[in-house]
Amino acid sequence: MDALGDPTRRNVVEILRGGERSVGDLASELPVSRPAVSQHLRVLKGAGLVTERRDGTRHLYAIDPTGLTALRAYLETFWDTALGSFKEVADRSVPDRDRRTDPADGRRKR
Amino acid sequence: MDALGDPTRRNVVEILRGGERSVGDLASELPVSRPAVSQHLRVLKGAGLVTERRDGTRHLYAIDPTGLTALRAYLETFWDTALGSFKEVADRSVPDRDRRTDPADGRRKR
DNA sequence: ACGGAGCGTAAGTGATAGCTTACCGTTCGT
DNA sequence: ACGAACGGTAAGCTATCACTTACGCTCCGT
Numbered sequence: 443m444d445a446l447g448d449p450t451r452r453n454v455v456e457i458l459r460g461g462e463r464s465v466g467d468l469a470s471e472l473p474v475s476r477p478a479v480s481q482h483l484r485v486l487k488g489a490g491l492v493t494e495r496r497d498g499t500r501h502l503y504a505i506d507p508t509g510l511t512a513l514r515a516y517l518e519t520f521w522d523t524a525l526g527s528f529k530e531v532a533d534r535s536v537p538d539r540d541r542r543t544d545p546a547d548g549r550r551k552r
Numbered sequence: 553m554d555a556l557g558d559p560t561r562r563n564v565v566e567i568l569r570g571g572e573r574s575v576g577d578l579a580s581e582l583p584v585s586r587p588a589v590s591q592h593l594r595v596l597k598g599a600g601l602v603t604e605r606r607d608g609t610r611h612l613y614a615i616d617p618t619g620l621t622a623l624r625a626y627l628e629t630f631w632d633t634a635l636g637s638f639k640e641v642a643d644r645s646v647p648d649r650d651r652r653t654d655p656a657d658g659r660r661k662r
Numbered sequence: 663a664c665g666g667a668g669c670g671t672a673a674g675t676g677a678t679a680g681c682t683t684a685c686c687g688t689t690c691g692t
Numbered sequence: 693a694c695g696a697a698c699g700g701t702a703a704g705c706t707a708t709c710a711c712t713t714a715c716g717c718t719c720c721g722t
Contacts, residue, residue: 447557448680459633465699478681480700499689499698510630517624520615523569558710575669588711590670609668609719 443513445489450474451482455491455505462495462504553623555599560584561592565601565615572605572614 446452450472457463457471465483469476483503486492491509495502556562560582567573567581575593579586593613596602601619605612 443553443556443562444559446553449554450680452553459630466697474680475682476699477683477701481680484700496689501699505630510627514624514627514631517620517627520569520620521624560710576667584710585712586669587671587713591710594670606719611669 443516445485445491445509446513448482450478451486454479454482454486458492458503458505462502464500464502468503553626555595555601555619556623558592558595560588561596564589564592564596568602568613568615572612574610574612578613 446455453472454468457468465479466476468483469479472479483492483494486509487494487503487506489509490506490512492503493506495504556565563582564578567578575589576586578593579589582589593602593604597604597613597616599619600622601616602613603616605614
């Protein structure tokens with residue numbers, strides 16, 4: 443979660459959603475230098491969010507499901523333990539004028 | 553997601569899993585001062601992760617489902633769009649069905 | 663009305679984190 | 693084997709951020 447706290451790092455992961463990319467390829471699509479991307483990739487790799495694969499001199503990175511499952515599992519615990527306390531305040535937690543890009547569905551199947 | 557990038561802030565949210573708490577109450581369980589907690593709560597509130605409720609002079613904070621649903625929805629998109637590119641990596645974890653969209657992927661531009 | 667409890671805000675400080683340039687190792691083509 | 697492409701690492705700088713103390717406001721009890 444620390445790893446995704448940085449906007450640039452989230453950007454990298456977003457790009458990787460389209461498939462694996464090389465370091466220079468990523469850097470060309472980002473407003474930072476290539477070494478910066480390298481450093482971010484190291485953090486992401488350490489967090490289990492991306493995987494590395496070598497092809498000649500090129501290092502290809504892709505999204506690693508491991509970190510995503512961990513993140514998803516972490517959030518899942520909130521739905522289990524914290525949801526109980528929502529009931530207490532659920533009836534008055536409505537006042538929220540801070541409308542943003544909220545799908546407002548709130549009721550999704552699992 | 554930026555809001556959860558800070559360990560202290562995650563700590564606050566963790567505590568709030570047990571139900572709503574006052575600011576001083578939170579500060580007493582954390583290794584930081586009360587104003588620090590206030591500032592963190594402002595960020596969390598701005599991110600739609602906590603709600604505020606006043607009871608006399610006390611400000612009670614609780615987890616806001618809004619931010620959690622948004623976060624969960626965000627991760628959900630990865631399971632939809634990025635899963636397809638896992639290809640040969642997918643077998644490592646994640647119980648999912650085979651996605652064989654592998655048209656030679658030609659990432660070999662030179 | 664007065665004093666205290668409970669919080670938010672302002673101002674200032676120190677540390678961390680992200681970015682850059684420079685350098686070096688590795689791999690492939692010719 | 694030589695040179696270029698590709699990328700990780702080191703060192704250094706800057707800005708952001710989390711924290712602290714000091715102060716002011718609001719609400720309640722007496």
